């Protein structure tokens with residue numbers, strides 16, 4: 001796996017999961033992230049800090065790391081996703097400068113998201129406009145690593161073209177954009193897997209690949225095996241809100257008291273009081289985050305021992321037994337026929 005090197009020379013090993021931390025959220029504190037989860041890297045949304053006047057002033061005065069009370073790797077996104085909720089009154093230059101001024105390590109341009117249904121001409125326009133913004137950003141980002149975001153919608157040849165152009169521009173960190181709508185309840189990993197596999201063929205191994213929004217501990221090991229290094233998500237909170245109990249083999253709906261979970265979790269929350277985890281959203285979010293972190297740690301060990309394929313076979317088998325309608329095994333088999341990693 002590759003290493004992320006920040007502009008001050010600090011190095012972070014991958015695979016890496018960045019929990020999304022929004023300042024003031026009611027689910028988890030920075031102290032918990034640092035001490036209970038040993039988190040060394042996180043993702044936060046720069047646009048939320050930028051648009052709230054009080055927060056913006058404070059974070060500009062103190063810098064993001066002092067503001068959050070966190071001195072590990074800080075990656076930010078730019079508000080690109082919030083463009084769907086309305087106009088941002090924000091320029092690419094402004095949000096890049098802001099991220100850099102507050103001392104973020106890895107920053108995002110204001111890329112233009114493509115929805116899965118969009119036509120080729122629209123996807124091409126958005127791809128070109130995003131590349132232009134990244135080129136503009138490369139000239140500005142001299143104290144942070146700028147993410148080269150791939151666009152191209154559902155068109156593999158456009159996505160390949162985007163990566164080739166990003167390599168020409170000289171980006172040192174790539175993120176795969178506009179894939180969130182392709183995450184699905186039945187775990188069909190076909191499209192995302194194909195995008196990752198193609199990306200790994202184009203991008204040299206020393207440049208990390210980040211999948212925006214990836215946060216299901218069932219699917220992450222497969223994406224890592226195919227060549228993806230970094231993920232960020234608030235899935236541990238979203239799943240907890242919907243009363244979903246994550247396991248490495250799939251998430252269980254525990255809204256019903258009678259729900260059976262055929263898995264014994266070793267996390268400190270479940271070990272101490274499983275009934276509370278079941279009923280309490282915050283505790284469930286902590287369990288979920290613990291599960292994601294454990295899977296990432298286990299996968300890192302298996303990469304070193306060269307036993308990740310055995311783990312994937314075991315996960316696919318048990319998952320399919322517990323969730324017979326899932327598309328995981330079928331889509332994984334298909335990918336395995338079409339690619340070699």
Ligand SMILES: [Zn+2]
Nearest residue numbers: 265267270287
């Ligand atoms: Zn647990």
